[in-house]
Amino acid sequence: xxxxxxxxxxxxxxxxxxxxxxxxxxxxxxxxxxxxxxxxxxxxxxxxxxxxxxxxxxxxxxxxxxxxxxxxxxxxxxxxxxxxxxxxxxxxxxxxxxxxxxxxxxxxxxxxxxxxxxxxxxxxxxxxxxxxxxxxxxxxxxxxxxxxxxxxxxxxxxxxxxxxxxxxxxxxxxxxxxxxxxxxxxxxxxxxxxxxxxxxxxxxxxxxxxxxxxxxxxxxxxxxxxxxxxxxxxxxxxxxxxxxxxxxxxxxxxxxxxxxxxxxxxxxxxxxxxxxxxxxxxxxxxxxxxxxxxxxxxxxxxxxxxxxxxxxxxxxxxxxxxxxxxxxxxxxxxxxxxxxxxxxxxxxxxxxxxxxxxxxxxx
Amino acid sequence: xxxxxxxxxxxxxxxxxxxxxxxxxxxxxxxxxxxxxxxxxxxxxxxxxxxxxxxxxxxxxxxxxxxxxxxxxxxxxxxxxxxxxxxxxxxxxxxxxxxxxxxxxxxxxxxxxxxxxxxxxxxxxxxxxxxxxxxxxxxxxxxxxxxxxxxxxxxxxxxxxxxxxxxxxxxxxxxxxxxxxxxxxxxxxxxxxxxxxxxxxxxxxxxxxxxxxxxxxxxxxxxxxxxxxxxxxxxxxxxxxxxxxxxxxxxxxxx
Numbered sequence: 123x124x125x126x127x128x129x130x131x132x133x134x135x136x137x138x139x140x141x142x143x144x145x146x147x148x149x150x151x152x153x154x155x156x157x158x159x160x161x162x163x164x165x166x167x168x169x170x171x172x173x174x175x176x177x178x179x180x181x182x183x184x185x186x187x188x189x190x191x192x193x194x195x196x197x198x199x200x201x202x203x204x205x206x207x208x209x210x211x212x213x214x215x216x217x218x219x220x221x222x223x224x225x226x227x228x229x230x231x232x233x234x235x236x237x238x239x240x241x242x243x244x245x246x247x248x249x250x251x252x253x254x255x256x257x258x259x260x261x262x263x264x265x266x267x268x269x270x271x272x273x274x275x276x277x278x279x280x281x282x283x284x285x286x287x288x289x290x291x292x293x294x295x296x297x298x299x300x301x302x303x304x305x306x307x308x309x310x311x312x313x314x315x316x317x318x319x320x321x322x323x324x325x326x327x328x329x330x331x332x333x334x335x336x337x338x339x340x341x342x343x344x345x346x347x348x349x350x351x352x353x354x355x356x357x358x359x360x361x362x363x364x365x366x367x368x369x370x371x372x373x374x375x376x377x378x379x380x381x382x383x384x385x386x387x388x389x390x391x392x393x394x395x396x397x398x399x400x401x402x403x404x405x406x407x408x409x410x411x412x413x414x415x416x417x418x419x420x421x422x423x424x425x426x427x428x429x430x431x432x433x434x435x436x437x438x439x440x441x442x443x444x445x446x447x448x449x450x451x452x453x454x455x456x457x458x459x460x461x462x463x464x465x466x467x468x469x470x471x472x473x474x475x476x477x478x479x480x481x482x483x484x485x
Numbered sequence: 486x487x488x489x490x491x492x493x494x495x496x497x498x499x500x501x502x503x504x505x506x507x508x509x510x511x512x513x514x515x516x517x518x519x520x521x522x523x524x525x526x527x528x529x530x531x532x533x534x535x536x537x538x539x540x541x542x543x544x545x546x547x548x549x550x551x552x553x554x555x556x557x558x559x560x561x562x563x564x565x566x567x568x569x570x571x572x573x574x575x576x577x578x579x580x581x582x583x584x585x586x587x588x589x590x591x592x593x594x595x596x597x598x599x600x601x602x603x604x605x606x607x608x609x610x611x612x613x614x615x616x617x618x619x620x621x622x623x624x625x626x627x628x629x630x631x632x633x634x635x636x637x638x639x640x641x642x643x644x645x646x647x648x649x650x651x652x653x654x655x656x657x658x659x660x661x662x663x664x665x666x667x668x669x670x671x672x673x674x675x676x677x678x679x680x681x682x683x684x685x686x687x688x689x690x691x692x693x694x695x696x697x698x699x700x701x702x703x704x705x706x707x708x709x710x711x712x713x714x715x716x717x718x719x720x721x722x723x724x725x726x727x728x729x730x731x732x733x734x735x736x737x738x739x740x
Contacts, residue, residue, distance in 0.1 A: 154598040154605075155565050158533035161740075169711070184676055209674055220708050222676040229634060236598045404601055 152236045159247045160274050162267060164258035168250070171257040171332035175323055175339055178346065179253070180221045181214030182316040183246070186388065187227035188213075189309060193302075193395035194230045194407075200306070207309045211350060234404055235411045238391065241280045241418070245384045248275040249320065252377060256327035257335065272376055276420050282383045283423040284376035286434040289386045290359055290469075293417065293432060298400055298410075302392040303358070311353035313392070314360050317385045318473050319346040321366035325476035328369050341483035342476060358470040360385055366475055383418050390414045515641065515668065518556060519735045520704035520718025521684040523641050523666035526607030526630035528568030528593050529739065535560040539716075539735030543578075546727035552577040556735075558589075566595040573616070587617040593630075604633035615650075622651020637673065641666040655692060662688040666702075680706040682718065690724065698724040713738050 159165070169176040192198070192206035225232035225239065232239045251271050261267055275281050287293055294300070303310045319342065326338045363378035364371040371378035394401055394410045401407045416422055417432045474482075515525040519537055529535050537558045544551040558572035572589040591611040599605040611626040628645040643664040652658060666684035670677035684702040704718025717734040 149600050149602050152598045152600055153566055154527060154595050156528075156530035156562075157565075158530040158562060161532075166711075180676075213674065213676065216675070218676055219710070220676065220678060221711055222678075223708070226670045226677040226680075227673055229637060230601075233599055233601050233634070236600065408601075 154236075155240060155280070157244065157247075157278060160251050160271055162251075162255070162261075162270075164251070164254040164261050164267065167254040167258035167332075172253075172336055172339060174217075174343060175253075177217040177219060178214070178319065178343060179250070180218040181210070182320070183224060184213050184218065184222045184227060185210040185313065185316060186242075187222065187224040187231070189313065189392065190231040190395060191228035193392065194228070194234070198396070198398070203306045203309055207306075207312060210312070214350065234408050235391075235415075237280070238387075238411050238415050241282065241387070241415060242384070244275070244278055244280045245282050245380065248272075248377075249381065249384075252374075253323065253327070256324070257332050259331045268374060268377070275380075279419070279421055281420040282380050282387070282418045283420040284379050285423050286379045287383050287386065287418065287432050288434045289362070289382060291434075293386055293390065294359070296390070296393070296414075298393040298397040299390075300393065301396040302389065305396050307355045308353045310392070311355045311357060312350060313388065314357055314473075315346060315349035315354065317388075318349065318361040318366055319343075320381065320385075321361060321363045321370070322346075322476035322479065324370040324374075325367035326480070328373065338480060341480055344483070345474075345479045354473070356470045357473060358468060360389055361473040365472055368475055368477075387415065387418050515666075515682070515706070516558070516560070516737070518733065519714075519737060520706065520716040520733050521666060521682050521702040521720060522686050523643050523664040523684045524609075524630060525632045525639070525641050525668075526593075526595050526605045527632075528566055528595050528607070529560050529562045531562045531565050531567075533562045533739055535737060535739040537735060537737040539733055541731055541733030543729060543731040545729050554578075554733075568593040587620050587624075588614040590614070599632055599634060604631045606631055622649065624648060624650050637669060639668045641668065649691075652691075657689060657691055657693060660689045660691065662686065678708045682706065684720070696724055698722055700728075712740065 168179075188206055188210050192203055196202035196206070224243070248271065252268070255261060255264060255267050255271065272284070276284065322342045322345075323339065326342055327335050329335065329338060363382050367378065391411055391414070394407060394414070401410050417429045421427075422429045423433065514527050514529060515523070516537060517524045519539070537556075537560065539556055541554050541556075542551045543554065554574055554576040556572065556574035558570050560568055560570040563569045568591075570589075570591045570593070572591070573586050575586055589611055590613075591609055593607055593609040595605065595607040597603065597606050607630040609626075609628040609630060611628070613624040613626070615621050615623060624647060626645050626647045628643055631642040633640050633642075641664075643662075643666075645662040645664070647660045647662060649656065649658055649660065664684060664686045666682060669681045671679040671681055682702070682704040684704075686700055686702075688698045690696055690698060700721040700723055702718055702720035704716060704720075706714055706716045709715050714737040715735070716737070717732075719730065719732050722729045722731075
């Protein structure tokens with residue numbers, strides 16, 4: 123009996139026929155492009171010097187991934203989302219010793235929008251490198267190391283811009299904006315509490331060597347856990363680095379801008395995943411997420427980039443902390459939009475700075 | 486037999502490459518023999534070094550005492566999506582086999598990341614130099630690696646053509662090897678630190694008249710710290726009613 127598969131050319135033809143759906147697929151060709159975390163004498167310092175904070179950050183990584191998994195894979199009823207939130211709290215309380223692999227916790231999001239996952243992972247690595255740097259007493263010239271890390275970070279095409287963007291204006295005025303906040307206020311506030319901790323931790327780290335950081339960090343972590351127990355739903359907009367960590371934002375403005383942009387991108391993605399009516403298919407979700415990612419990429423904000431309109435212009439609008447004109451009306455912070463964007467939305471009470479918390483706890 | 490293996494391989498390629506949206510999982514980096522034979526198409530990140538070592542015991546179908554082997558590999562993410570590796574090992578068995586101290590030099594290139602409908606794809610080329618005991622001839626391997634996931638389970642498909650440099654009279658000049666595996670993270674609500682693995686393989690017998698060598702494997706990988714992974718597994722190899730069993734444990738450390 124003849125065996126046609128013995129013919130090499132026929133094997134190749136058959137293989138091509140079988141893989142042609144992959145070639146003809148409307149889905150874009152996506153490369154993995156993973157990069158190692160930057161190396162330096164600071165690497166791993168946070169886990170040794172401030173292990174409690176390190177474990178909290180592991181919990182935060184899980185929280186982001188679990189949320190996206192819930193929005194993508196469940197029916198997104200309030201019960202589903204609340205159940206996921208409680209599960210995340212349980213994970214955080216177990217003080218995880220190892221950072222979870224986010225693409226294991228949320229495999230669908232990683233496959234749906236790998237490029238955004240890449241941006242998140244690369245920026246989280248930058249985040250973690252800075253915590254390590256400030257926890258490492260042996261590195262005395264922190265500014266030089268910071269510059270090295272920043273340059274390395276921005277070299278990647280996945281890097282987020284270091285320019286302040288118009289978070290509470292144009293980036294908060296899409297049709298889907300505020301959907302997650304308004305639909306699931308508790309989980310949204312919990313996410314913002316993570317971002318509050320991430321900012322406040324930096325400001326404490328700038329107050330002294332690792333031993334002092336360990337001592338002062340207790341108050342910050344205590345405040346953070348109060349937020350987890352009673353999510354600050356009265357916050358109407360995400361915590362911004364200049365409010366929470368004014369010292370860090372003044373000394374390291376590029377990193378502060380990058381992290382605010384990162385946190386806003388998280389909010390944009392959560393909003394897109396919440397609005398299944400606007401984005402009913404996986405393809406529409408992916409396209410919307412990839413589109414919004416472009417507004418944030420550093421390579422799109424060089425000189426007069428294509429997305430300059432999303433950059434923050436001092437004096438146009440903004441929070442006081444960013445030099446804009448937020449003002450108090452009837453006891454609430456109100457931000458003023460322009461050009462029909464985001465007009466007069468009450469911000470509610472704003473989150474405290476790290477120093478506010480340290481002072482209050484001392485008293 | 487070779488034709489049947491090709492048929493099976495092509496059928497798997499059809500399943501893996503069909504443009505059907507499916508739920509699935511992206512997982513950690515699975516490397517050959519850590520703990521099972523199959524691997525995934527993902528290289529280590531650019532600029533990262535990894536050292537993978539282990540210890541194992543193999544029982545040769547009830548004949549004699551089990552023999553020990555100690556493999557070691559060094560991996561480097563040389564460029565984006567590209568991994569080079571250098572591996573060797575030591576075996577208490579006198580005759581040469583792939584676990585002995587031959588030097589293996591490999592390059593893996595990942596073409597794409599898995600997405601909703603399309604699998605992850607990579608090619609790996611290996612050169613095996615005869616530095617081991619009684620080893621002769623330079624062997625080469627070319628391997629296609631595919632991973633596709635459904636829900637939380639990832640399916641891994643490796644097809645290898647191994648070219649034998651120095652062969653006996655009437656022996657095959659190349660062997661076709663087919664590995665199929667699945668991986669599943671356990672307790673995702675606890676962070677998914679443990680990955681359960683199961684595999685099946687079939688390899689052509691070195692002589693055309695022989696039956697394929699087939700076997701099963703079961704293993705586990707555990708993320709021990711941010712930079713270390715532990716693994717353990719058991720695999721069988723059966724041919725002509727004789728079954729060899731190997732137990733192996735390993736440690737991977739990256740920097």
